[in-house]
Amino acid sequence: MIELSWHGRAAVLTLDRPDKHNALTGELCERIRTSVASVGEARAIVLAGNGRSFCSGADLDEVYTAEFRDSLYRMLHAVTDAPVPVVAAVHGAAIGAGTQLAIAADFRVAGPAARFAVPTARIGLAVDPWTIRRLALLAGNGTARRMLLACDQVDADTALACGLADRPGGLDEALDWAAGMTDLAPLTVGYSKRVLNEVFEPDLADDVAKDLDAAFEACWASDDFAEGRLSRTEKRSPVFRGR
Template sequence: MIVRTDHGRVAVLTLDRPQKRNALNAELCNMLRDSVRGAVADGARALVLTGSGTSFCSGADLDDVYTADFRDAHYAMLHAVVDAPVPVVAAVNGPAIGAGTQLAIAADLRVVAPTALFGVPTAKIGLAVDPWTIRRLSVLAGNGTARALLLGCAQLDADAALACGLAERAGSGADAITWATEIAELAPLTLAYSKRVLNDIVEPVSDAAELDAAFAACWGSEDRAEGRRARQEKRRPEFRGR
């Protein structure tokens, strides 16, 4: 139910459960978690997440959502995306509701098609999202928009998502892959370090000494020297992540 296609250094992971509009159950969450980790282990420099058909992810499968197994699998999957040491781009090709919005905001960047739609209607079904989701949504979309989504069960279309900062670009899945391909050519150590610090704004977890070491590693890396050489030689740098 997860289809992986590789485009050079970019791995595209597609939710493929069209009969349920890509709704998440525990099995699919576990598969996506393993696919993210597997793609990184195989050397992917960037990931693209998307959905098959006309939906990105219609939310949690209501046949599964009330179980402890789903909750554990769901949050393990979200944090696998957040903690991936490479940039993750969500190609939101259609509705991303509830757990779909959570998956989209777990990614680092979002590219939205005209049919994209975001919403977190947990108040309509007596459920709740974790504090991390609320904080991240507030940081990305603004506190007012987060309140509208969570307290008013409002929905955001593509234009509204772009206007408030929840999405960074308008475009198709192909556009997301193109952007991810460009990102995959950048310095991996710098990207991983920047991602960690940006994530810490939402929920500080990194050890200060580890971050200092990661920062110093960027400045002392072979990639930094390669960047300087490439500039002097007027060519594109070839970063190796060391």
């Protein structure tokens, strides 16, 4: 489900479920997390996907489970906390958890077919406060609102224009960019990354964090959450009632 290869001193982690558009399962999340931790000699990491999609999101057979949610966020934070630069080569769809994986990286290279979306409101789910803040920091508040409140998709040109993507190109361009980073002083790069993460994404005040976490959990415990899950089983459109 994941391939590890090397491009010089850059480790390349490739999601390999092309028949499922690289949808994330709990097992795949754990493999990504452990792979990031295992490439200690790498000076940079590239995330890529086989097939037409970068990552189509969470596997719908698991997305509603607490176990998957825990595995997903452990993986995302492992990517963000990696001490080396991480480049996501987004050549196709990055939907839901796929967008989360892309923004967990430090940089995104977007191909012409790249598209980003966080359509959780369509299925009664919610992403955590960290995801919302990081998306807004990268893409801007307006783009984040369109993606989260209206479930709009963002194409490659829009992503590049707003800062959600950093450079145009495919896997080759991502590999070349990462290779250039491997020649830089690793202690300096690691220090700079840590400061950027801590300055722009500091821990929230205890009362704010508590309130936001409670609201997040309330979404997952709601009748709308249950309706989203049931409607998928019954193969119909959900009817949400805001409770």
